[in-house]
Amino acid sequence: MNGTEYHRKLGIGESAFDALTDHLEERSYDGLEYRHVPDYRQGVERGTALIAGEVVRGFPKIPRTLVLETGIPNQFDGEEEIAVEEKLNGYNVRFARIDGDVLAFSRSGMVCPFTTRIADRVVDLDPLFDAHPEATVCGEMIGPENPYTAHDYPGVDSIAFRAFDWRDRRTGEPLAVSARRERYEEFDVPQTQLFGTYDVADAAAAVDRIVRGLDAEDREGVVMKSPDCARQLKYTTSASNRGDLAYAFSLPFDYGREFVFRRLIREGFQTVERGESDHEVRERARDLGEAILLSMRESIETVDAGGTVGERHTVRASEESIDVLLEHLRGQGLRIEIEADRREDGERVVTFRKRTQATNDKIRNYLDGHIARE
Numbered sequence: 167m168n169g170t171e172y173h174r175k176l177g178i179g180e181s182a183f184d185a186l187t188d189h190l191e192e193r194s195y196d197g198l199e200y201r202h203v204p205d206y207r208q209g210v211e212r213g214t215a216l217i218a219g220e221v222v223r224g225f226p227k228i229p230r231t232l233v234l235e236t237g238i239p240n241q242f243d244g245e246e247e248i249a250v251e252e253k254l255n256g257y258n259v260r261f262a263r264i265d266g267d268v269l270a271f272s273r274s275g276m277v278c279p280f281t282t283r284i285a286d287r288v289v290d291l292d293p294l295f296d297a298h299p300e301a302t303v304c305g306e307m308i309g310p311e312n313p314y315t316a317h318d319y320p321g322v323d324s325i326a327f328r329a330f331d332w333r334d335r336r337t338g339e340p341l342a343v344s345a346r347r348e349r350y351e352e353f354d355v356p357q358t359q360l361f362g363t364y365d366v367a368d369a370a371a372a373v374d375r376i377v378r379g380l381d382a383e384d385r386e387g388v389v390m391k392s393p394d395c396a397r398q399l400k401y402t403t404s405a406s407n408r409g410d411l412a413y414a415f416s417l418p419f420d421y422g423r424e425f426v427f428r429r430l431i432r433e434g435f436q437t438v439e440r441g442e443s444d445h446e447v448r449e450r451a452r453d454l455g456e457a458i459l460l461s462m463r464e465s466i467e468t469v470d471a472g473g474t475v476g477e478r479h480t481v482r483a484s485e486e487s488i489d490v491l492l493e494h495l496r497g498q499g500l501r502i503e504i505e506a507d508r509r510e511d512g513e514r515v516v517t518f519r520k521r522t523q524a525t526n527d528k529i530r531n532y533l534d535g536h537i538a539r540e
């Protein structure tokens with residue numbers, strides 16, 4: 167398909183499409199050439215894919231508030247109510263049916279060959295796409311056996327899917343929250359939990375209560391949505407901040423400083439909004455410090471003992487799906503080291519590590535007495 171037709175499907179002018187073309191990344195999946203928008207571009211969502219003559223819109227960026235009391239009325243100005251759903255900690259996926267095949271798109275609009283292959287193990291989307299071929303099923307892949315972000319959820323023992331949004335494939339228009347939840351129910355698609363619908367005017371207190379409960383269970387947070395799903399807002403728990411910080415400081419030279427800084431700032435605003443006492447804020451400080459220092463100590467000790475550190479993941483799938491996954495990761499420039507590779511109930515279970523070069527090298531150098539000029 168030529169550019170003229172894509173620009174019509176995207177709803178943008180020809181010259182805007184020409185300007186976009188330079189920023190499109192070209193890839194192929196299973197012999198099918200396609201293009202996608204790998205980063206944010208004006209007018210076209212990051213993650214939008216142009217494939218087999220079809221447009222699959224990217225999933226929008228969700229803004230965050232650091233203060234519930236003021237952030238909620240600000241973001242939902244003019245709305246009466248908001249729905250509060252759980253924010254799950256996994257990786258974003260969009261399923262769309264292209265030329266008869268259900269494909270899984272990553273956040274940046276790549277077809278993820280692994281998620282595409284294991285899709286039917288976690289959810290049967292055929293009845294849904296038969297009835298609604300134009301749908302994009304948006305959700306989070308969660309659970310421990312996951313090649314990107316492993317976080318444990320009670321009752322989830324391997325990779326699993328939870329839907330949290332339903333959009334028109336071409337326009338990106340969302341279904342309203344209630345219609346979406348009914349549809350997923352109808353098609354037996356597992357979804358993220360809905361805590362309830364609250365008046366905007368007093369949602370902050372309710373959200374605070376929900377977030378405290380999630381925090382105690384080491385869960386990530388909430389996404390608040392206007393009933394028509396046009397506006398969204400996220401807020402996360404301290405447990406999630408600590409988990410991210412612990413992870414980042416286990417690989418301190420591979421994580422961006424901004425990543426760490428943002429999470430520390432969130433803690434500052436949360437303690438103030440909650441009006442915590444000196445005792446409480448000291449407890450928060452200790453938990454925060456422990457998250458940072460204990461994980462960093464472990465990494466330094468590992469390298470000191472001659473080992474290497476890196477993101478470790480375990481995946482369980484067919485022989486072929488795992489080969490394809492490892493090839494896909496290596497194709498993205500990652501160095502993958504296999505730590506364990508075994509068969510279990512006819513499936514292959516592989517534990518691998520994404521080698522994080524900078525952290526390994528720098529820790530080694532500092533241990534060897536490298537003098538830092540800082």
Ligand code: ATP
Nearest residue numbers: 227228251252253254255257258306330358389400
């Ligand atoms: P980006 O916003 O670009 O995805 P990010 O790392 O900032 O990147 P997060 O902080 O994880 O993203 O927040 C947004 C993501 O949260 C969504 O992209 C989605 O994958 C995930 N998510 C989990 N649960 C929900 C939910 N109930 N509703 C919407 N998004 C959810």
Ligand code: MG
Nearest residue numbers: 254255256257
């Ligand atoms: Mg996330």
